[in-house]
Amino acid sequence: MKYISTRGDRTPRGFSDILLEGLAPDGGLYLPAQYPKIDDATLKRWRGLAYADLAFEILSLYIDDIPPADLKRLCHATYTAATYGTDAITPLKPLEDGVFLQALSNGPTLAFKDMAMQLLGQLFEYELGRRGEQLNILGATSGDTGSAAEYAMRGKRGVRVFMLSPHGRMSPFQQAQMFSLPDANIHNLCIEGVFDDCQDIVKAVSNDLDFKRKYRIGTVNSINWARLLAQVVYYFAGYFQATASNAQRVSFAVPSGNFGNICAGHVARSMGLPIEHLVLATNENDVLDEFFRTGTYRVRGGAETYETSSPSMDISKASNFERFVFDLLGRDAARTAELFGPKLAKEGGFTLTAAEFAPAASFGFVSGKSTHADRVATIRDTWQRFGTMIDTHTADGLKVGRERRRPGATMLVLETALPAKFAATIHEALGREPERPAALQGLEALPRRFTVLPVDAAGVKRYIEAHC
Numbered sequence: 099m100k101y102i103s104t105r106g107d108r109t110p111r112g113f114s115d116i117l118l119e120g121l122a123p124d125g126g127l128y129l130p131a132q133y134p135k136i137d138d139a140t141l142k143r144w145r146g147l148a149y150a151d152l153a154f155e156i157l158s159l160y161i162d163d164i165p166p167a168d169l170k171r172l173c174h175a176t177y178t179a180a181t182y183g184t185d186a187i188t189p190l191k192p193l194e195d196g197v198f199l200q201a202l203s204n205g206p207t208l209a210f211k212d213m214a215m216q217l218l219g220q221l222f223e224y225e226l227g228r229r230g231e232q233l234n235i236l237g238a239t240s241g242d243t244g245s246a247a248e249y250a251m252r253g254k255r256g257v258r259v260f261m262l263s264p265h266g267r268m269s270p271f272q273q274a275q276m277f278s279l280p281d282a283n284i285h286n287l288c289i290e291g292v293f294d295d296c297q298d299i300v301k302a303v304s305n306d307l308d309f310k311r312k313y314r315i316g317t318v319n320s321i322n323w324a325r326l327l328a329q330v331v332y333y334f335a336g337y338f339q340a341t342a343s344n345a346q347r348v349s350f351a352v353p354s355g356n357f358g359n360i361c362a363g364h365v366a367r368s369m370g371l372p373i374e375h376l377v378l379a380t381n382e383n384d385v386l387d388e389f390f391r392t393g394t395y396r397v398r399g400g401a402e403t404y405e406t407s408s409p410s411m412d413i414s415k416a417s418n419f420e421r422f423v424f425d426l427l428g429r430d431a432a433r434t435a436e437l438f439g440p441k442l443a444k445e446g447g448f449t450l451t452a453a454e455f456a457p458a459a460s461f462g463f464v465s466g467k468s469t470h471a472d473r474v475a476t477i478r479d480t481w482q483r484f485g486t487m488i489d490t491h492t493a494d495g496l497k498v499g500r501e502r503r504r505p506g507a508t509m510l511v512l513e514t515a516l517p518a519k520f521a522a523t524i525h526e527a528l529g530r531e532p533e534r535p536a537a538l539q540g541l542e543a544l545p546r547r548f549t550v551l552p553v554d555a556a557g558v559k560r561y562i563e564a565h566c
């Protein structure tokens with residue numbers, strides 16, 4: 099399998115070439131040259147597989163430059179009952195008739211990002227070992243992504259993580275989660291500023307190309323193709339659990355921000371998985387809902403980007419969206435480059451022509467939005483009727499999934515985080531504290547490792563130099 103850029107660069111690259119890369123050199127995102135098609139016999143054979151074996155089968159279609167025995171070993175090292183709490187890895191929980199939650203957040207940081215990041219940790223260690231190279235991952239986090247990256251890379255040979263976070267501004271749980279890691283290759287740098295200051299420092303350090311090359315600075319952001327690929331697997335796993343035969347179709351409701359999770363659903367559907375609808379749920383930050391209703395993509399400014407109680411969906415633009423638009427336009431790279439290139443930054447958005455937008459429905463997409471009041475009501479209702487406690491992001495997905503569900507259809511709502519991470523809203527909805535997995539009891543009492551630094555890129559560079 100070769101990989102191409104959404105903006106037209108056709109230099110053929112293998113999976114291992116793009117694994118450690120961010121954007122393509124022309125500024126586009128990497129996609130496979132085509133989506134492998136799964137026939138009915140293959141789908142039947144996959145139905146009985148354990149999660150790690152299913153992951154191996156799907157990954158094999160996209161990765162031909164890692165020997166199969168090695169890839170299989172990495173899949174089995176990643177998707178274990180010990181890490182995810184069950185043999186099913188992403189088990190379904192039934193709600194009302196035909197509606198299920200698919201649990202994606204039983205990994206170490208209690209959010210679905212572990213599903214992909216844990217595999218990325220294995221792949222990075224393997225590829226760096228093969229090349230005899232080192233990588234220093236530099237990132238900024240306000241919570242979820244940073245902790246998922248740290249738990250994936252902890253103890254991995256050849257990898258160090260330097261994670262910037264705004265000092266004192268993450269939730270007590272998130273701080274305890276990250277700062278209690280004892281691993282020597284994990285560095286928590288608390289910046290005396292806000293999240294944007296952290297991001298600006300990461301940009302400033304990455305823009306110093308000499309420094310970047312000398313210290314082998316890399317990232318693990320959500321545009322990484324390997325992360326997206328890992329997420330394709332659980333759409334198949336959910337489908338097999340919810341159906342008895344391949345004649346059945348199911349729909350997925352996906353709490354969305356940067357369009358990474360639902361883009362994996364689009365890939366699964368493009369491979370031939372019988373998905374009826376991909377229901378995209380946003381919170382008050384409704385950039386994507388607006389697009390799927392109108393064909394207009396309008397990036398939001400700072401003043402129009404709201405802080406909500408489902409904070410991992412608080413986006414002003416969606417970094418993986420270009421991949422879907424490329425497919426929607428029949429893979430017209432010139433037009434994709436025109437839409438997402440400098441014009442987007444200048445004009446703040448674009449509107450597709452009616453002819454360009456018309457096929458969106460045939461890709462299965464429908465959308466809707468959810469507000470804080472909807473989240474609180476959905477959390478309360480789910481607790482009262484089913485005794486199941488859900489988090490705020492999952493509540494957005496469930497609310498919109500129900501709204502958009504065709505009567506009688508099977509709807510899988512992706513559970514993207516556990517309620518333990520969002521105690522304040524759980525308290526507002528239920529008047530009680532969220533449940534917490536047994537392994538994380540007493541987390542706040544563990545010793546902490548972090549370094550406080552001022553808002554200054556030079557100081558962060560000095561820290562990296564001193565710890566490489």
Ligand SMILES: *Cc1c(COP(=O)(O)O)cnc(C)c1O
Nearest residue numbers: 354355356357358359410514515
């Ligand atoms: C990251 C995240 C999302 C959004 O996922 P995207 O892939 O960015 O669309 C939703 N819910 C939770 C809990 C997350 O951490």
